[in-house]
Amino acid sequence: IEGGGAEVFTGADEVVLNTIGKKGELIIPGYKFITTWKDMYTVYGGEVDWWYGAMGSYVFSNELWSTTMMFNDESKTDAYEFDRLLLFEDAFIPWQEVDHPDYGKVEVGGGNKNFGRIHPGFLLESDAHRNAAFCIYNAWVSPKxxxxxxxxxxxxxxxxxxxxxxxxxxxxxxxxxxxxxxxxxxxxxxxxxxxxxxxxxxxxxxxxxxxxxxxxxxxxxxxxxxxxxxxxxxxxxxxxxxxxxxxxxxxxxxxxxxxxx
Structure with missing residues (x-):
């Protein structure tokens, strides 16, 4: 929205979205206030766009878990180091050789299915609280x-x-x-x-x-x-x-x- 978006949002809407988005960056460390189609990827028929375009609602799509939370530093996002120091090597399964019924000897291992997109358990409470606080803030600034x-x-x-x-x-x-x-x-x-x-x-x-x-x-x-x-x-x-x-x-x-x- 910042630096563009005039073709989509009115000036008054940009003021509202910018105000809430900047507050979201403050409440949720690692949260980036961006526009999906411009700063991430093109979406056709996206729900966020539908809520604004068809329902006239202000919409934010914040998520649990950001790699910034690994060491509270945007420049340090090494998943292997995070796993070794804070998850005690629970996130990655050591590679090992096994016999596959069709392919013979193969290696299995690597990233655990519960790591990556899924939130590490010990950080969940704090991050969930911050996300909930941002949602409550959205409700608080709704028209009264x-x-x-x-x-x-x-x-x-x-x-x-x-x-x-x-x-x-x-x-x-x-x-x-x-x-x-x-x-x-x-x-x-x-x-x-x-x-x-x-x-x-x-x-x-x-x-x-x-x-x-x-x-x-x-x-x-x-x-x-x-x-x-x-x-x-x-x-x-x-x-x-x-x-x-x-x-x-x-x-x-x-x-x-x-x-x-």
Missing amino acids: LEVRDVKVQNLGGGLKEVSATIVNSQLMPTHSGNNLRYKIDPPDYVYLEGGKVIAGMIVTDKDRNLSREQKRNPQRLEIENIPGYSHVNVKWIVKDGNKFTVRVESVKGGRASAQSE
Whole structure:
């Protein structure tokens, strides 16, 4: 992703992926934040690509075990020395001559099937903990929506203005760039309950009191996306009612609600 990937990811998505990926390198020693097709090998129909392309999700494919863990040094990855000093020659079976029923005398031995791609047992607990911690970190930075500052203002003539702020207090947006591009998930819905809704608006500039009215189904405002560490202001003009509840529902961001005082 770094130094490229503009043809695949939006700028906003790169910020999210770079932030999480760099944190992964810190949490898991030896973990390299790379792009599979560019830095490893070409994959056709890969699951990681499918999750982003078809589901609009941010995806990382971290693995247990890295040769860097042998001696905590990227420059020292001699498997034979690691086996001799730390596995006590358990990883390699000495070569020996045997009689094969079809081929006669042959030699068997070499690398144990439990070494190489499989994690050495004594390092498993620490590495598994670090991988789990990275997965938990991914969950922690997923969108977290809150409804704040539900306020009611009397406009006269039996009308009231109900306003609220929908806050995303975490890194990930409710919709990735690919999610928006291909309309994979529905928008975030913000509902007003209580009273009869006359008009519903998404505030575009709070300081200048500028709003964009949603004329269809004004009681359920449609928010295309709520970016990470950001917020959206909404308001309604309502008739009747004294107690109002503002509720938000998002496929990726979950649900939240708050009531007016």
